[in-house]
Amino acid sequence: MSSRLTGVGVGPGDPELVTVKGVNALRDADVVVVPVMAGADGTDGGEPGRAESTVLHYVPKEKTVRVVFALNERSDRARREAAWDTAGERVARLLQEHSAVAFATIGDPNVYSTFTYLAQTVQELVPGTVVETVPGITAMQDLAARSGAVLTEGTEPLTLVPVTAGSGVLKDALEGPGTVVAYKFGRQAREIAGILRETGRLDDAVWGSALGLPGESIRPASDLDGGPLPYLSTLIAPARRDGTRGGKL
Known part of the structure; x- marks a missing residue:
């Protein structure tokens, strides 16, 4: 066998x-x-x-x-x-x-x-x-559940970006439609905060690390101050929505 x-x-x-x-x-x-x-x-x-x-x-x-x-x-x-x-x-x-x-x-x-x-x-x-x-539960799913961030609605796309691919890849995604999730961004937190601000995606974004573990941290992305974050940090920048129920169908 x-x-x-x-x-x-x-x-x-x-x-x-x-x-x-x-x-x-x-x-x-x-x-x-x-x-x-x-x-x-x-x-x-x-x-x-x-x-x-x-x-x-x-x-x-x-x-x-x-x-x-x-x-x-x-x-x-x-x-x-x-x-x-x-x-x-x-x-x-x-x-x-x-x-x-x-x-x-x-x-x-x-x-x-x-x-x-x-x-x-x-x-x-x-x-x-x-x-x-x-298959296993991913960090973006756990962060969405713990923070209340809705990943997708209706016809919205979902883009997953490892920041190790370069901050330019993340910026391109943030300038597009839909929700953007960034993995492994902890070492570039200051730069990522600047890109979120530049693309108008800072206010609704949330980040988390050590999910479900002692030392768990879930914070608004607006709290990013450039200090060191764990390498395995996850960021969710939800799609722009007007609050209308079913508005993205």
Whole structure:
């Protein structure tokens, strides 16, 4: 039988937001791989990641296997890809020992997830591996629920932008119609606040970080003062609306 690798979305941090299907996938797997941040020497940094902390609400620690990813590495492509290769090789070995391996990822495994790179590497190393995914709640959905920001109405488009792609991409989106969601904007908070103000989208926008976790912060974007924010911060700039019920139909 072919081995099975399942990417399981475990949501943005609140363990209550893991779906029933996600919990079942974690429990049914022989082992659950959890990504951890690389330390200065490139090895396991020691601190549990958000995915691991969530997983441990549902499976025993001895069932989990930590795999290092250079999650914050963008400048050194060679180091980043070396980390992916090492992680892929580790998971490939696990698939040779077990028929079912789950990989826990924050949010959804098909939305800006490290699982994408892992699955591609593993399939090259272990041909015939069956890859499946279990969707998870995304940070934008959780922030919308916690802040009361409506993501879309009627015919409005929804644009999701990783600010790591450049602030110009975000500005173009904000100048268009519909709601704009920005991920990973914490390191450029001052610049992003300026773009929101310039495009007339500041007043209704909201940002959040550490959703569902101790230290959670949900604030109006107008409170952005340029101070440091967590890298994994999320911003929602709702579409311009006139308050008419069904006005965007």
